[in-house]
Amino acid sequence: MQRQSWEQGVAAQALLDLGLDELAVLLADAAVTRQHPDGRLGDVSGEDGAVNGAACGEAVRHAAAVTGDPRYAAALDAQLDWLVVRAPRAADGTLFHLLGSRQVWADTVHMVVPLLALTGREELAAAQVAGHRRRLFDERSGLYAARWDCDEGRLVRPEHWATGNGWVVTGVARALRLGTRWPPGVRDELAGHARDVIDACLACRGADGLFPDVLDDPGAFREANVAQMLAYAVLTGAADGWLPESYAEVGRELVAAADRRVDARGLVTGVSGAPDFARPGTSAEAQAFHLLAHAALMSWGPEVSSEPDGGTAGTASAPTTAGTG
Known part of the structure; x- marks a missing residue:
């Protein structure tokens, strides 16, 4: 793709x-x-x-x-x-997402925090999470808004976009796995925050196992990629010990729900779609998260599969069937 x-x-x-x-x-x-x-x-x-x-x-x-x-x-x-x-960054070091704009986006957490942790810059990684949290996290709902504009001093995309919350929890989960030199207490703080966001997201899950594209807007279209993103985060967190093992079953259910959206060509359908991510479609990032979720699921072995009978739903019988091209 x-x-x-x-x-x-x-x-x-x-x-x-x-x-x-x-x-x-x-x-x-x-x-x-x-x-x-x-x-x-x-x-x-x-x-x-x-x-x-x-x-x-x-x-x-x-x-x-x-x-x-x-x-x-x-x-x-x-x-x-x-x-x-x-x-480009704010006065406190929080990175701006775009050139020529002083906006902080939830997406940035996944883009930069794992790499900073992997390369021994755990303090900087934690500082990026903290800066994004100050601007975007809604304590009342436990969810992240999408974008903050530093020049306007306000949220310019205040809705709790499902994919944006997915970027936060997958970024933190991957960073916790890759980083080996977290300052005392920082790893536990990040893990606790990620769990809070995960739990707030899961509270928005519908009977079909999927989520609204705006998590707390039942009228938004049903979106499949955040199920894969959350599956990756919970399966990784349970494997790494910062989530209880019971979350692995939640991850299995989330993978199964997303698998039901895979079509005969291996495309995950009904995701926040490229190129503008404003309506249902397909995307290369959804394909990648399908693979990431299945890789995380496979690490648990046969006792945690994406279907109760040990198989997988739809056409995604193996992780590589929905390859990224």
Whole structure:
């Protein structure tokens, strides 16, 4: 499938989790080939995203390690220099999502926090979560708004967009797995916050196992990708010990619900659709999260499958049947 920088990165993360290392290196190579001179990986025709290319960093780091090619190490250094030093940010260091705009988006959490944790910058990773939480988190509902504008000093997209909440919890879950040097108490704080958001999201789940595209708006269309995102987060959290093991069963149910949306071509349908993510459709990121969710499910072994009889729903009988192209 056609991919933008963040979709390239999440697809590569899925390949890494599935153990498809050679394919992950190919995606990393493409991201480096498309690297902007300022360091942003996977830049496609002048993308205006300030942070999205960082999602490719994990695969580029892997490519550097397994190939020994200094091209990959240099590319990762440039991406990190952009992210840590030169990317546009608020006075407290919270990164802006787009070039030419002083907006903080929930999406950024997944784009940057795992890479910062993976590369030994756990304090910076936690600071990004904190900055996004201050601006976007609604204590009353336990959910994240989508966008805050620093110039206007207000939420410019206040709705609790399902995918935005998914980006937060998947980003934190992946960072907790990849980071090894969290300051005392920080890992537990991040895990507790992620659990709060996960629980608030799960409270919005319908009888079909899916969620409204705006979580607390029952009139919004039924969206399938957030089920996959939450499945990845809860299965990862339960495996890593910051969620009770009972959440693994929730993850199984979420994967099964999303699997029922997979069509005969392997496309996850009824997701927040590319290119504007404003209506139901398909997307490369949904394909990648299908694979990430199934990889997380497979790590639990046969006792936790995506259907009660041990099979999987629809046409997604194996994780690679809905590949990212």
